[in-house]
Structure formats: structure tokens, C-alpha cells
Amino acid sequence: MRVLLAEDDAETTDLVTHALERLGHVVTAVGTGGDALHAGVAGAFDVIVLDRMLPGIAGVDVLKRWRAAGVHTPVLMLTALGGIADRVGGLEAGADDYLVKPFATVELAARLTALQRRPVIADLPTRLQVGAITLDLLKREVRREHREVHLQPREFALLEQLMRHAGEVVTRSMFLERIWGFHFDPQTNIVESHLSRLRSKLKDGFTCDPIETLRGVGYRMRNDA
Numbered sequence: 001m002r003v004l005l006a007e008d009d010a011e012t013t014d015l016v017t018h019a020l021e022r023l024g025h026v027v028t029a030v031g032t033g034g035d036a037l038h039a040g041v042a043g044a045f046d047v048i049v050l051d052r053m054l055p056g057i058a059g060v061d062v063l064k065r066w067r068a069a070g071v072h073t074p075v076l077m078l079t080a081l082g083g084i085a086d087r088v089g090g091l092e093a094g095a096d097d098y099l100v101k102p103f104a105t106v107e108l109a110a111r112l113t114a115l116q117r118r119p120v121i122a123d124l125p126t127r128l129q130v131g132a133i134t135l136d137l138l139k140r141e142v143r144r145e146h147r148e149v150h151l152q153p154r155e156f157a158l159l160e161q162l163m164r165h166a167g168e169v170v171t172r173s174m175f176l177e178r179i180w181g182f183h184f185d186p187q188t189n190i191v192e193s194h195l196s197r198l199r200s201k202l203k204d205g206f207t208c209d210p211i212e213t214l215r216g217v218g219y220r221m222r223n224d225a
Contacts, residue, residue: 001046001116005029006036006062007078008055012101016049019105020112033057040066045073047112050095052079060093067094067153070140074115076108091180092190094153130166130221133202133210135159144202144210154179155198158191162211162221171218195219 003020007013008031017027028043030036033054040048040062052059063075077095091098097111126137132145135156142149142159151159157179161170175191195211203209212220 001025001112002044003027003112004036004039004043004045004048004073006031006033006039006049006054006059007051008032008053009051012051012078015105016108020109023109025112031055033059033062037062037065040071040073041069046116048073048075049108049112050075050077052077052081063093063095064153070138076111076115078103092154128160128163130163131210131224133159133163135163144206147205149201149204151198151201154194155201158194158198159202162219166221167223169214169218169220174218 001020003025005013005016005020005027007016007029013029013031017029020027028039028045030039031054033056036050036054036059037057039045050059050063054062057065059077059079063077066073066075074096075094076097076099078099078101080101096115099108099111128135128137134143136142137160140156142151142156158175161175161178172191173185176185180186180190199209199211202211208222210222212222214220
């Protein structure tokens with residue numbers, strides 16, 4: 001794998017770099033938020049390891065800018081902060097996985113391999129249409145009929161999942177795993193709050209809600225929306 005490592009601690013950088021290179025991966029290391037931002041946008045990496053707290057631009061802000069710029073490379077965030085709120089904050093910013101320091105390099109390598117196995121957007125259709133709603137992954141644009149719908153990154157990701165499985169049920173646990181990287185229930189209303197905002201934006205000016213709620217089961221995109 002081609003790995004971008006954004007970490008300002010020299011000891012951690014050396015440890016991770018040597019561990020990944022021993023496994024045959026190619027590591028590019030940067031130590032500031034500005035360098036990370038530039039490298040993530042300009043470079044072609046399979047996965048990114050991003051420290052939450054970087055000098056210059058914080059890792060969370062770097063990640064938000066990447067996602068806003070259309071960088072879809074899987075990101076594993078490193079942090080010394082292990083609380084639920086900290087993990088949720090990182091995942092909401094666009095992280096695909098989260099690892100708390102100190103960590104075992106063998107676990108880091110395994111998590112990166114798992115992230116790299118996930119389908120990348122380039123291998124999937126980049127334009128989706130369900131009823132009168134279209135979603136363009138390259139332009140990061142959503143329209144209902146001729147009206148543009150402005151979505152935040154997580155709202156966009158929720159809609160993408162629903163549209164890829166139009167007519168099928170998408171459960172809360174599926175959203176948590178595929179969008180936030182949770183393999184457990186964080187006991188928050190993170191899915192419901194984002195879905196509520198998404199539905200409000202999609203329905204604005206229209207009478208039909210394109211997303212159905214199947215109580216106790218999940219959510220489904222209507223094919224006739």
C-alpha cells in the first residue's frame with residue numbers, strides 16, 4: 001500500500017514507518033497540518049494515517065478540508081483522546097477508522113489493510129439516480145428535479161448509501177459501520193440527527209419525503225421519489 005502518515009511525534013513516525021515498510025508498504029511521512037493537507041490532495045495514496053492534533057492545522061480540520069475537496073482516500077485517525085465524544089467527532093469529520101494511542105503496530109497494519117480492501121468510489125458508479133433525485137460523486141452535487149440540494153459530507157454519504165440500495169432497507173448498524181466506521185453501537189443519535197437534516201433538505205419545496213422509515217427495521221429510499 002501507498003501510505004500517507006501525518007504525525008508530528010518523531011518517535012511514533014519512526015515506529016509506524018519501520019513497521020509498515022517491513023510489511024512492504026511505501027510510507028510518505030509529513031509532520032504538519034499544512035503539509036498533510038497538500039499531500040492528501042496532491043498525492044495518490046491507498047490509505048492515510050492522520051494524527052488528530054497536528055501543528056499548524058489540526059488533523060480534524062485537515063480531514064474536513066480533504067472531504068470537502070473530494071478526497072475519498074480511507075483515513076485512520078490516531079489520537080491520545082479515547083472518549084466517545086472524541087471518537088464520534090473524528091468520525092463525523094470524515095475518518096473511516098480510529099485508533100487510540102498507545103497502540104500496537106500490528107493492529108494498525110491490520111486496520112489499514114481492512115480499510116484498503118473496502119471498495120473505492122472510483123470502482124463504483126459515480127452518478128446515481130433514483131426517481132427525480134440525482135447524486136454526482138465527482139461533482140459532489142445532489143439535485144432533486146432541477147433544484148440543487150446542498151448537503152454536508154455525512155448527509156451526502158447517507159444519501160449515497162440509500163441510493164445505492166434504492167428499494168432495499170438500510171439499517172442503522174449499516175450506516176454506523178459504513179459511514180462512521182463503528183462496529184458497535186455508540187449509544188448516540190448520530191444517525192437519526194443526520195438523517196433528519198438530510199430529509200429536511202431533500203423535502204424542501206416538495207410534498208413527498210423520498211426516505212421511508214421502517215420502524216424497528218431501518219430506512220429505505222423510495223424509487224418513485
